[in-house]
Amino acid sequence: MTRLDWASGHWTHEPAAVERHGDAVVVTAVEGTDAWRTTAYGFVHDTEHALLAPFDAGTAVEVAFTGDFSGDFDQAGVFLRTDDENWIKTGVEFSDGLLQLGAVVTRGVSDWSVAPVPHWAGRRITVRASRSGDAVAIRARIDDEPFALIRLAPLDPDAVVHAGPFLCAPSRSGLTVTFESWTVTEADGSLH
Template sequence: MGNLFGWLNEPAAFSGDADELHFATKEKTDFWQQTFYGFERDNGHAYLTRVSGDFTASVTVCGDYQQLYDQAGLMLRIDSHHWIKTGIEYTDGLMHFSVVVTNRTSDWSVIPLHGSSIKDQIGVRLTRHGDAVRVQFSVNGAAWRLARLAPFSSGDASVGIMACSPERGGFEATFRGLTVGSAVSRNLHD
């Protein structure tokens, strides 16, 4: 792949590389800034590489989602107050496709994945075009679906995989086929 990756908050245990990486979270990890809950957390796990300009990052993720807020997916990050995390998050007894956009404070949107199970392969794709980021997902290889179009700085940043477990430790996630490369077409509707 050619990209140099490094850990932000190394997890409890990990194995593999950017082609297939498996890791287990530490206790009570998360990325969140203020909104609704009033706390700041920046201790989630992320395996990131530097990016500039337009790009697309994608990965397939599966995890042992059991506890409230178990989550795994992609992260785009400038610093602790400017980032996006997206992927699967377990809430209300169901897997949801989740997007959190943070510009000093965090917001959160979810799409329930009714009928999905922890055995499903969830594709997560994040594309930056200038000062906008498009977030898409795919379930078991189906067509990419748009989840979010959000503003984000066009400056240098880091991108890669992330996982958190705000209510426990030991959440296990596996990431396959991580790629970071040229941006896909700007066409929003394939």
């Protein structure tokens, strides 16, 4: 497992603030930021704060973080980007008054899947995306619990993809997330 330096990535959109705290980085989102394309809402938002580095086939990226997710649609996790119309964001999002775990897979238009995880609030969350063949397997956990499979999504095996931590604050100012680690390792050996 290789720990990436925070300086090795490039922001898709600069956050309101970024501060180093030892090995961690504390990031504050700009109000009104989000990533979404068309489905059900009719708008395109391309203002997320994603710190991206190359994401090669046969590797996995992990991001561990904590945050106070309390505003509508506060979100953080891992962002995988091929281009403006093909990307995945996965992690936690505050929706319908609860912390939710899920993913948005965008291939021209976005979809959205979530499941409530209110007991994850205030805990260290780790999201892992593992790229193998024509797919990416997305897993997540709290603290040191075992990873649970969240989503299996298609991903072109020949695509040039960049990935890393992200956050968005569509409805408020002041969302601050502490990203504790950003690592790359070999892809998972199997889906199960």
